[in-house]
Amino acid sequence: MPQGRPTDVPKDGLTTRQRRNRPLLIVHTGQMKGKSTAAFGMALRGWNQGWSTAVFQFVKSAKWTVGEENALRTLGRVHEETGEGGPVSWHKMGAGWSWSRTKGSEEDHAAQAAEGWAEIKRRLADTRHDLYVLDEFTYPMKWGWVDVDDVVATLLSRSGHQHVVITGRDADSRLVEAADLVVEMTKIKHPMDAGQKGQRGIEW
């Protein structure tokens, strides 16, 4: 956790407070575990601030993050019941997006990814949420299912105070260039090196 004074103060005409409260575009990339997990951990802080948090899961099978989904949905339910924290919504591509009535195109992943991004664009334009987690969104970008220049231009010109966290390996260099914060999760040692497979509660 970096603390203290910034090493370099830009001549952007903003006060420290204005700069501090600038909405962030964050990328968690690298080959190792923890990219999505840290994004969902950030959602805990957002929830506590009363933020509206929306998770959009691209690509990944529903199995892998069911624990985080259940826990964050539970926090969203606590918000509805008691007013504590903030609302949480969770959208998965694999099962057909929750807002979409056309469930028939599950085989066409490229079209689904484009549909997901189109919805995120609409919500960004409406300043609908405070925190967007675009989980595994680097892959549709890599595979050409969404247009990287459109993604970057949309994110850079988004209005209001909307934070966006994007996770996944092989983040496009244009996305890295546009981001305020980029963390790479690097492998030092993994149990699979010692022949151990994933286990409940740790991997999903």
Added chain:
Amino acid sequence: MPQGRPTDVPKDGLTTRQRRNRPLLIVHTGQMKGKSTAAFGMALRGWNQGWSTAVFQFVKSAKWTVGEENALRTLGRVHEETGEGGPVSWHKMGAGWSWSRTKGSEEDHAAQAAEGWAEIKRRLADTRHDLYVLDEFTYPMKWGWVDVDDVVATLLSRSGHQHVVITGRDADSRLVEAADLVVEMTKIKHPMDAGQKGQRGIEW
């Protein structure tokens, strides 16, 4: 997220299932954000599995993770009220450990850290929890407040099926050697490089 078959199956006489269900010692280290955040994200999965989760915060000021603490305590309360998920307990060194009656020694950080580790040893011996998050525990190890060889020997010989996650920079090489999984969070880009300070909901 690594998937599929391990590349190397050890000749340890264990079945895949036995090996899969081996309790893990996990270290999140490196200079960058996300070490603690990913550990708390793991606690979401543990909660969903009904695990008993205990967080022990060493060193760090209470301010920084108040969001995660409130959210995870809320999930613990949901467990108490409805039986969903698992119990969560949270212990902070800075305010005097929650189990300790001697609140008078707050200035003696070395003694407090040793007291925290002694309690964790007792709980490990009693197989009291399923997941232990020892947040920022690398620092008491680095500063000699706890004995690294004692920590490593205790963790390697712990009984039952207790997962332990340790976070913090500069993890001792003996701890890395003992760990099953080590992730390093590496900085690619940070807003402070552009003169931006931390902000509510993102940093704490």
